[in-house]
Every structure is written in structure tokens, then in C-alpha cells.
Amino acid sequence: MKMKTYRIRKPKVVVIGGGTGLPVILKSLRNESVEITAIVTVADDGGSSGEIRESIAMAPPGDLRNVLVAMSDMPKLYSDIFQYRFNKEDKFLANHALGNLIIAAIAEMRGSTYDAVQLLTKMMHVDGHVYPSSEKPLVLHAVFKDGTEAVGESKIACDRKTIDHVFVRNQEGGHEPKAARKVVTAIMEADMLVLGPGSLFTSILPNLMISEIGEAIRKTEAETVYICNIMTQKGETEHFTDANHVEVLHQHLQDNFINTVLVNTEKVPEGYMDFEVYDEYLVQVKHDFKGLRAQNCRVVSTDFLKLRDGGVFHDGDKVVEELLTILYGAKSVH
Structure with a gap:
């Protein structure tokens, strides 16, 4: 196997997604000698974020x-x-995260969320780049197999219908969204592109459905790695195998663009999950290695499981160890 060497510069790793999965990977990746860019979804319309985007x-x-x-x-x-x-109980400030209010305040001062995030990367000593996928708030639309449609990320899982496809529009005017500054360049210059872990339809695909981003992902020469979810999600990926997750990504971009899939094979102990807290999760994702290979994917299957607080997560250190092995090894599938 031909090993890649990065003597002149740090390898560039771009991680795309949202939700709780993305920070887990970034935290472990931060300790490695790589240049990180995080591209983050802006289609969230629930909770504190949703209230703020309605107010401002x-x-x-x-x-x-x-x-x-x-x-x-x-x-x-x-x-x-x-x-x-x-x-x-705090009425006016109830459930708001202080950081959300700080970002909102700087966004108002600077006239843009993008500029607010760039300022905060300096203030918070962020080693790397953080870009919203678009500079304007987006609305996620889901079209179900029965032809009906749900509008808004927080509404999509409510009826537990089978999703056919999703698309995004600008919140104001309903126009086709544009990618934020530097996002397309980061994807095109990347050595590795990492998708997930995260909700397939509501954390990963909203980024890919911005046409400039989707096109860049199809064109980039970066090794593209998908970190498959450990659990199926209510109203999103019910009864999905790992191959089904990849099929959905490929269908949305109409291209088999994923080179490598990371799959957890460790079992979640019976009765471990606290389903009251983690009420969106259902059962472990089943494996279909034949289905993955039929889509020209290399499969890395091992124990990526981390159990914490009654929840099921990816072990960031184990995932990053595999990512680095792939990064410094040969790109075996293209």
C-alpha cells in the first residue's frame, strides 16, 4: 500500500454535518496534526436555535x-x-444556551452569522475553520413516499412517514440557497472529506442539498468517508441498514461519491439505552456489507461504540484513529 506523506503541510480534513455527532469527531481530531474545517448545517429550527432564528x-x-x-x-x-x-422556569430566557445568545448578539453587531463565527473562532482559540454551510437560515423540506411534504427540520420525523427525498430553501423568499464563503474551496482543496455521524436527513443532507456544495463533493478528489449511524432514528431511518444510509446519500447527489464507510459492529447491551432521554433512537442499524460493496464502498467495520449517560455515541478517538489510517494510506477506491 502506497503511503501518503505530508511533509510540507498538514493534511486538510473537512468534516460536514450537525447535531451531536459532529463535535465528538472534531474534539478527537483537534489533537491530531491535521488542518480541520467544519461545515455546519443551518437548517435547525427547533429549541433555542429555532426561537432565535425566528426573532432575528x-x-x-x-x-x-x-x-x-x-x-x-x-x-x-x-x-x-x-x-x-x-x-x-426562567420564562424569557428559558432553555436558551448562553452561547446561542452570544452568537446572536455578535451576528447582529457584525450583520452576519458567518462573520460572528469567524470572530468567535479567534476569541475562543479555535484551531481550524468553522463555516456555516450557508450564510442565511435555511428551511428543510421533506417529500414523503406518499407525495405529502413536511416543512421544517423539527417537523419531519413527527408523522413517521417514509422519506423519499429532502431539499432546502432560503428562509426568506424561498430561493435556492448559496454556499457560504470559502466552503466550496475548502471541499475542493481537502485531502479527506468526512460526513457524519449525525441524523441522515436532518443533519447531513441539508448541507449536501445546497447545489454548490453537492457539486463540489462530487468533483473533489478528497477521500470521502461516511461515518454510519449506530442507531436507526424515528421518522427518519426506521428499518435502515448501513447500505440504505449510503443509498440515500448517493441518490440525493445522483452519484456514488462515498469511498469508505465506517461501520460500528459492537452490540449495544440489552436494556442499556435510556429511551426517555434519547427518544429519537430505535434499534441498532443492521449490516449489509454486500449492499455497501455494490456501491463501490470500502468498508471499515470495528468497535466504534461509546456508552455514556444512558446514550449511544461514537468513540471519537477510535473513529479518528481509523480516519488517520485511511488518510495516510492509499486512496483505494475511486
Whole structure:
């Protein structure tokens, strides 16, 4: 196997997604000698982020906040303050994360969420780049197999219908969205592109459905790696195998663009999951290695499982170890 050498510069790794999965990978990747760019979804319309984007015409701050903290070397006390969420009894401030309000304030001062995030990367000593996928808030649309449609990321899973496809539009005017500054360049210059882990239809695909981003992903020569979810999700990926996740990504971009899939093979212990807290998860994703290989994917299957607080997560260190092995090895599938 031909090993790649990066003597002159650090390899460039671009991670795309949103939700709780993205920060897990970024936190572990931050300790490695790579240049990181995080491209973060701006289609979130629930919770604190949703309320803020309704009050101020700005991209939702929640996923951006979590990514900034994951990539920052701030002392724990500072990040705890940034992540502090007001009590639900606090009426006006109920459930708002302080970091969301700070991002909103700087976005208003600077006239843009994008500029606010760039300023915060400096303030928070972020080693790498953080870009919203678009500079305007987006609305996610899901078209179901029965022809009906749901509008808004938080509404999509409610009826538990089978999703045919999703697309995004600008919140204002309903126009086709544009990619944020530097996003397309980062994808084209990347040595490795990492998708996920995260909700397939509501965290990963909203980024890919911005046509400039989708096109860049199809064209880039970067090794493209998909980190498959460990659990199926209610109203999104019910009864999905790992191959089904990849099929959906390929169908949306009409191209078999994923080179390598990381699959967890470790079993979640019976009765471990706290389904009251993690109510969107159903069962473990089943494996279909034949189906993955039929889509020209190399499969890396091993124990990526981390059990914490009654929930099921990817072990960031184990995932990053595999990513680096792929990064410094040969690109075996193209």
C-alpha cells in the first residue's frame, strides 16, 4: 500500500454535518496534526436555535456553538459558561444556551452569522475553520413516499412517514440557497472529506442539498468517508441498514461519491439505552456489507461504540484513529 506523506503541510480534513455527532469527531481530531474545517448545517429550527432564528433573521446558532466549543482550547470553565443553558422556569430566557445568545448578539453587531463565527473562532482559540454551510437560515423540506411534504427540520420525523427525498430553501423568499464563503474551496482543496455521524436527513443532507456544495463533493478528489449511524432514528431511518444510509446519500447527489464507510459492529447491551432521554433512537442499524460493496464502498467495520449517560455515541478517538489510517494510506477506491 502506497503511503501518503505530508511533509510540507498538514493534511486538510473537512468534516460536514450537525447535531451531536459532529463535535465528538472534531474534539478527537483537534489533537491530531491535521488542518480541520467544519461545515455546519443551518437548517435547525427547533429549541433555542429555532426561537432565535425566528426573532432575528440569522442562521441558527446551536450546532455552530457546539462545534466552536469542540474545536476550542478554552479552559473548561469558559466553555461551561458558553454552553450554559438557562432553566426552563426562567420564562424569557428559558432553555436558551448562553452561547446561542452570544452568537446572536455578535451576528447582529457584525450583520452576519458567518462573520460572528469567524470572530468567535479567534476569541475562543479555535484551531481550524468553522463555516456555516450557508450564510442565511435555511428551511428543510421533506417529500414523503406518499407525495405529502413536511416543512421544517423539527417537523419531519413527527408523522413517521417514509422519506423519499429532502431539499432546502432560503428562509426568506424561498430561493435556492448559496454556499457560504470559502466552503466550496475548502471541499475542493481537502485531502479527506468526512460526513457524519449525525441524523441522515436532518443533519447531513441539508448541507449536501445546497447545489454548490453537492457539486463540489462530487468533483473533489478528497477521500470521502461516511461515518454510519449506530442507531436507526424515528421518522427518519426506521428499518435502515448501513447500505440504505449510503443509498440515500448517493441518490440525493445522483452519484456514488462515498469511498469508505465506517461501520460500528459492537452490540449495544440489552436494556442499556435510556429511551426517555434519547427518544429519537430505535434499534441498532443492521449490516449489509454486500449492499455497501455494490456501491463501490470500502468498508471499515470495528468497535466504534461509546456508552455514556444512558446514550449511544461514537468513540471519537477510535473513529479518528481509523480516519488517520485511511488518510495516510492509499486512496483505494475511486
